[in-house]
Amino acid sequence: MTKISPSDVQKLAALSALTLTDEEVASMQTDLTQILGYVEQLRDVDTADIEPTYQPHDLETVVRQDAVIEYGVSQVELLKNAPEQADGSLVVPRVIE
Amino acid sequence: MTINEVKAIVSSSSALEVVKAAIERAKADRAHALLELMEERALIRAGEIDEKLNNGIDAGSLAGVPFIAKDNFLTFGSHTTAAAKILENFEAPFQSEAIERLEAAGAICIAKANLDAFAHGGSTENSAFGPTTNPHDSTRVAGGSSGGSAAAVALDIVPFALGTDTGGSIREPASFTGVVGLKPTYGAVSRYGVVAMASSTDVIGPLTHTVEDAKLVMDVIAGKDTKDSTTIENPYDVSATEVKKVGVIKEWLSDGVADDVKSSILRTLDTLKSDGYEVDEVSLPILQYALAVYYIIVPAEVASNLARYDGIRYGVRPGTTTNLASVYSETRNHGFMPENKRRILIGNYVLSSGYYDAYFRQAAKVRTLLTNAMNEALETYDVLVGPTVPTVAFKLGENTRDPLSMYLADQMTVSASLTGMPAVSVPVESDGLPVGFQIIGARGSDTTVMAFASVIEGASV
Numbered sequence: 001m002t003k004i005s006p007s008d009v010q011k012l013a014a015l016s017a018l019t020l021t022d023e024e025v026a027s028m029q030t031d032l033t034q035i036l037g038y039v040e041q042l043r044d045v046d047t048a049d050i051e052p053t054y055q056p057h058d059l060e061t062v063v064r065q066d067a068v069i070e071y072g073v074s075q076v077e078l079l080k081n082a083p084e085q086a087d088g089s090l091v092v093p094r095v096i097e
Numbered sequence: 098m099t100i101n102e103v104k105a106i107v108s109s110s111s112a113l114e115v116v117k118a119a120i121e122r123a124k125a126d127r128a129h130a131l132l133e134l135m136e137e138r139a140l141i142r143a144g145e146i147d148e149k150l151n152n153g154i155d156a157g158s159l160a161g162v163p164f165i166a167k168d169n170f171l172t173f174g175s176h177t178t179a180a181a182k183i184l185e186n187f188e189a190p191f192q193s194e195a196i197e198r199l200e201a202a203g204a205i206c207i208a209k210a211n212l213d214a215f216a217h218g219g220s221t222e223n224s225a226f227g228p229t230t231n232p233h234d235s236t237r238v239a240g241g242s243s244g245g246s247a248a249a250v251a252l253d254i255v256p257f258a259l260g261t262d263t264g265g266s267i268r269e270p271a272s273f274t275g276v277v278g279l280k281p282t283y284g285a286v287s288r289y290g291v292v293a294m295a296s297s298t299d300v301i302g303p304l305t306h307t308v309e310d311a312k313l314v315m316d317v318i319a320g321k322d323t324k325d326s327t328t329i330e331n332p333y334d335v336s337a338t339e340v341k342k343v344g345v346i347k348e349w350l351s352d353g354v355a356d357d358v359k360s361s362i363l364r365t366l367d368t369l370k371s372d373g374y375e376v377d378e379v380s381l382p383i384l385q386y387a388l389a390v391y392y393i394i395v396p397a398e399v400a401s402n403l404a405r406y407d408g409i410r411y412g413v414r415p416g417t418t419t420n421l422a423s424v425y426s427e428t429r430n431h432g433f434m435p436e437n438k439r440r441i442l443i444g445n446y447v448l449s450s451g452y453y454d455a456y457f458r459q460a461a462k463v464r465t466l467l468t469n470a471m472n473e474a475l476e477t478y479d480v481l482v483g484p485t486v487p488t489v490a491f492k493l494g495e496n497t498r499d500p501l502s503m504y505l506a507d508q509m510t511v512s513a514s515l516t517g518m519p520a521v522s523v524p525v526e527s528d529g530l531p532v533g534f535q536i537i538g539a540r541g542s543d544t545t546v547m548a549f550a551s552v553i554e555g556a557s558v
Contacts, residue, residue, distance in 0.1 A: 012442045015449070016400065017407070017425040024438070031439055031500050036446065038501055039389040039456065045463050052461030053468055055297045055327075056283045056517025057540065062326035071324075077190035081411035090409055093420050 002040065004032045100256045100310045103162050112150070112161030116143040116205055119163035122254040123208050128230045128239060130248035131165065131208045138174030139163070139207045146203055157203030159317060164199065165249045165258040167242075168209040169216055169292035172196055179292045180224040181214040183412045183432020193290025194325065195259060195301050195318045202317040207255065210245030214434040215403065216261055216294045218242050219269055219506045222497055223436045230493065232274060233530055237490040240270030243304065247274040250304045257305045257314050263294045264391050265485075265510025267302045268522040272533025273490035275524045277550070278304050279311045280510075282540050283517030284329035286315075287322030295398035296327075298514040308523065308550040315543070332519070332541045337548040343369060344379040344478030349509050355488045361532040362484050365525045368556040379478065383470045384512055386463050391511040392504055393447050393460035399437075400444025406432065439500060468516045475539040480549050484509055485522040485533035509535060519543040521550045 009025045009032065020028065075088060084091035098106075107115050116139050123134055149156040166172060169179045171189035178184045196206060213223035221229040221244030229244040231237040232251040239248040243260030247270035250258050260267040262280040271278025279302040286301040293299060303314035312333070320331040345366060350359055370376050408414040408428025415431050418424045433441070447456035474481055486506055496503040513520035517540050522533035534553050538546035 009442065012445050012449075015445050016429075016438075016441045017404075017422075018429050018433075018438055018441065019426045020430070020438070024435070027435075028439060028442060032442060032446065034499075034501050035392060035439075035443060035504075036456075038504075039393050039447075039460070042386055042389050042393070042459050042463050043455070045383075045386055045459075045466065047459060047462035047466065050462040050465050052458055053464040054461055056468070056515065057327070057329060059284070059327065059329065064323065064326070069323075071191065073191045078410075080190060081187055083408060083412065083414035092409055093418065093424060095421050 002033065002036045004029050004036065098253060098256055099307050100159065100162055100313050103256050104160070107161035112143040112146040112205065113140065115161055116140060116163050116207060119207050119255055122252070126252065126254065128232050128235070128248040128252060129227055130210055130229050130239070130245040130252060130254070132168050132178065132180065132211050132226055132245070133175045133209045135172070135174040135207055135209070139205050142200070142205045146205070157201060158313070159199065160203030162204045163207045163255045164204050165208045165210050165246060165255050166196060166206050167212050167246045167258070167260050169212060169261055170196055170259060171290040172206055172209065175209050177209070177292070179215050180212045180226055181432060181434065181437065182225045183406050183428065185413055187411055189290070191290060194287035194322050196290070198318050204317070208249070210243070210249055210258055212245055213242035213436065215292065215437050216242040216263060216266055217399065217434070217436045217440055219265065219503055220496065221245060221270070222493065223434050225434055228493060231490045234490065237492055237530070238273065240273035240490060242266040244270045246304045247271055247276055247278065250276045250306060257303050257310055260302060260304050261291060261294070262300050262302055262514065263298050264395060264514045265507045267304060268485045268510050268520060268533065268535060269506060271304055271522040272485035273531060275531030276304050276306060277308055277311050277524070278302070278522045278533070279315070280513060280520045281315060281319065281543050282329070282332050282519045284327050285319045285332055285543065287325040287328050289322060289324040293402040295395040296402065297398060298395065308521070308547055308554050311521070312547055332543040335541065335544055337544040338479070340374070340479040340545060340549040340552070342375045342377070342478045344377060344474055344481045346384065346481055346483040347378045347380040348382070348384050349483030353487055354484060357489060357528055358484050358487060358532050361525050361527045362534060365534055365553060365556060372556065377478070379474050379481070381470050381474060383463070383467050387467055387512045387515060388504065388508045390460045390463045390467065390515060391507065392443070393456050394464065394515070396440040396444035397448050397457050398444070399440045400448065403437065403441055436500070464515050467512060471512065471516050471518065472539065480546060481537045483535055485535040486510070489530035489532060513537045516540070519546045521546055523550045523553045525553065
C-alpha cells in the first residue's frame with residue numbers, strides 16, 4: 001500500500017503551485033494515503049490488450065476553418081477581471097532581475 | 098409549479114408579475130440555496146418579454162419563465178464565483194451558451210445557486226460561502242455539487258434550475274431533495290462559458306419538478322455549438338423507442354444500500370413488473386471499480402483544468418505577493434477550498450511520471466472495460482436501473498471529516514459519467530426522506546430514457 005510522506009505532499013504541492021501550511025500537509029498526507037489506498041484496487045483488474053478510454057464519445061478530431069471568429073467580447077471587457085492591468089496589458093511582478 | 102403552470106400565469110398576468118413573485122420567494126430562501134440575486138437584470142428582461150407578448154411577437158417557448166443557474170455558469174447581471182473565493186469578484190465578460198439559448202427562448206435567470214466550490218463535492222458543504230441545507234430537513238445536506246439548484250427547485254422558487262454533472266452532481270442532489278435531475282448524453286449541451294471541472298465527463302442538465310419539464314429545457318439548450326467542439330448531433334431530436342426490458346443492476350441493490358432506499362426501489366420495480374415490463378437482475382461486477390476509476394481520472398482532469406487559476410487574468414490576488422511564483426501559490430492557497438487542493442494533489446500524483454501508467458493509464462483501461470460491460474448490457478436491456486444514491490440525504494458534517502466516505506455517495510452515479518451515457522434521477526415514493534430512482538440508457542438514447550422516466554414518475558404517484 002502506498003504511503004504518502006509529508007515530503008511527498010510538499011513536492012506535489014510545489015508541482016501544483018500551492019504552498020501548504022504544516023497543518024494542511026498533515027491532513028493531506030492522511031487523506032491522500034487513504035484515497036490512493038482505495039483506488040489501488042484497480043491493480044487487481046486484468047487490462048492486458050485493453051485500449052485506454054480518454055473521452056466517452058466517437059467524435060474524431062473536430063476541425064474548423066483557421067479563421068478569426070468574432071465572439072463579441074472586447075479586450076476591455078476581458079481585462080476587467082484582471083487583478084492588475086495597465087495600458088491594455090496584464091501586470092505581473094517583475095520576472096527578470 | 099411546473100413550467101406550463103408558470104407559462105399559464107405569464108399569459109393571464111405578466112412575466113413581470115411572475116418574475117417579481119419568484120424573486121420574493123428567492124429572498125425567503127431558507128436553505129441557503131442561492132448565492133446572488135439578479136433582480137435588476139431579471140426585471141428588465143421581464144419587461145422586455147411583456148412588451149413582446151403585448152405586441153403579439155413570439156417571445157419564445159419559455160417566455161417569462163424564471164429559472165436559476167448554478168454559479169459555475171457565466172452570466173451577465175451577477176458574479177460567477179463557482180462558490181470559490183478565487184472567483185469571488187469575477188464578473189463574466191460573456192454568457193454561457195446554455196444561458197444564451199434559454200434567454201433567446203424567453204426564460205429569465207433570477208439568481209445564481211450555491212455549489213461545492215468548483216463543483217467538487219457531493220453535499221454543497223465545500224462551498225466557500227457556506228452549505229446549502231435540505232428543504233426537507235434543515236439538519237441534512239441538499240446533496241451536491243448542484244445542491245443549490247436542487248434546493249431552489251425543491252423550495253419551488255423556480256420551475257427549473259441548471260446544474261452540471263461530472264460524477265453525479267445533478268442526480269445526487271435531485272435524489273436528496275426529491276426533484277428530477279437529468280444528466281444528458283456527454284456532448285448534448287454546449288459547455289461554452291461553464292467553469293470546467295473534468296472535461297471528459299462534465300455535462301449540463303436541468304433540475305425540475307417533472308420529467309416533462311426537463312424535456313422542455315433540453316429542447317432549448319441541447320444541440321451542436323461551434324464554440325464547443327465536443328457537442329454532438331442533438332439526441333433530443335431523436336424519437337424514443339419503447340422500453341420493454343429493464344435491467345436492474347444487481348450490485349446496486351446489495352448490502353451496501355440503505356434499507357429505506359432499497360425498499361423504495363423494490364416497490365417501484367414491483368409496479369413495473371405488474372405493469373407488464375420484463376424486469377431482470379443483471380450483474381456487472383466491473384461496476385465495483387467505477388468509483389476508483391473516477392477518483393483517478395477526474396482529479397487528473399481537475400488538476401489540469403484548475404491550472405488556469407493563476408491570479409493573473411482574473412481571480413482574487415492577495416496583496417502580499419512579491420514575485421511571480423508567489424502570485425500563483427498565494428492566489429491558489431487563498432482561493433481554493435481544501436477539497437479543491439486535495440483533488441489537485443491527487444491529480445498531479447496520478448499524472449506524474451512513474452505513477453502515470455499504474456494509476457491514470459490503468460484507470461483509463463478499466464474505463465474501457467466499464468464502457469464495454471455497460472454497452473453489452475444495454476444490447477439486452479433497453480435501460481439499466483437502480484438507486485441514484487445508496488442512502489437518503491445525510492446529516493450536515495457527517496462526511497466532511499472523511500473525504501473517502503463522501504466519495505462513496507457517488508458510487509452509483511459515476512458509471513454513467515465515465516461512459517458518457519444519459520441518466521436521470523426520478524423521485525419515487527418513500528417512507529421518509531426523498532429517494533431517487535436512476536435510469537441509464539445507451540449514449541444518444543436520451544429520449545428513450547426520458548420516456549421511461551415518465552413511466553416511473555407516473556408509477557410512483
